[in-house]
Amino acid sequence: DIQLTQSPSFLSASVGDRVTITCRASQGISSYLGWYQQKPGKAPKLLIYTASTLQSGVPSRFSGSGSGTDFTLTISSLQPEDFATYYCQKLSSYPLTFGPGTKVDIK
Amino acid sequence: EVQLVESGGGLVQPGGSLRLSCAASGFTFSDHFADWVRQAPGKGLEWVGRSRNKANSYTTEYAASVKGRFTISRDDSNNSVYLQMNSLKSEDTAVYYCARDVRINGYSYMDVWGKGTTVSVTS
Numbered sequence: 001d002i003q004l005t006q007s008p009s010f011l012s013a014s015v016g017d018r019v020t021i022t023c024r025a026s027q028g029i030s031s032y033l034g035w036y037q038q039k040p041g042k043a044p045k046l047l048i049y050t051a052s053t054l055q056s057g058v059p060s061r062f063s064g065s066g067s068g069t070d071f072t073l074t075i076s077s078l079q080p081e082d083f084a085t086y087y088c089q090k091l092s093s094y095p096l097t098f099g100p101g102t103k104v105d106i107k
Numbered sequence: 108e109v110q111l112v113e114s115g116g117g118l119v120q121p122g123g124s125l126r127l128s129c130a131a132s133g134f135t136f137s138d139h140f141a142d143w144v145r146q147a148p149g150k151g152l153e154w155v156g157r158s159r160n161k162a163n164s165y166t167t168e169y170a171a172s173v174k175g176r177f178t179i180s181r182d183d184s185n186n187s188v189y190l191q192m193n194s195l196k197s198e199d200t201a202v203y204y205c206a207r208d209v210r211i212n213g214y215s216y217m218d219v220w221g222k223g224t225t226v227s228v229t230s
Binding site for chain 2 (some may be wrong): 049
């Protein structure tokens with residue numbers, strides 16, 4: 001099975017910071033990757049699909065890039081409501097594995 | 108309003124069974140695939156399985172950790188998808204979410220999620 005790793009697993013940042021999260025697949029998955037945001041006690045929310053397409057209603061400060069094995073999620077200017085855990089997920093083949101998550105906390 | 112509502116969670120002993128339901132509203136449920144995803148306490152997300160729609164013969168996929176123990180079914184007439192869980196283990200303790208899939212370039216992404224239902228497997 002294809003595995004996903006995320007780095008960092010935890011990051012502490014301030015409002016206004018530029019934040020980048022990396023997701024790496026153990027084998028190539030083309031652009032079949034999604035990014036999700038989850039806040040404590042809430043369901044995940046789809047942010048980005050096909051690695052770089054912003055889901056409707058998601059603020060433009062979020063962006064995604066990459067293909068093959070290396071992907072990034074960038075938040076251009078961190079806002080208070082962005083403090084959450086972020087997960088990548090591969091959709092290229094079964095099982096539809098999630099990455100282990102990156103928790104973004106307030107510095 | 109597009110909505111998914113899970114129900115059926117609860118406390119069950121190891122080896123027992125439980126059936127979760129997910130009721131959809133606000134969209135044409137029969138057009139979509141549906142997934143179950145779980146999250147153990149303090150842990151990350153784990154995909155459990157998928158139900159395809161009628162156009163794809165209602166076929167299913169499962170994670171290795173639940174294959175042979177869990178069964179996903181759906182009733183399009185009731186806009187619902189179900190997760191039958193048998194031979195439950197303590198490691199199945201989690202919040203279980205159902206999610207709607209949106210099909211993009213031949214692959215499905217989970218664009219609408221329910222709020223989840225909690226399953227606790229303990230003696």
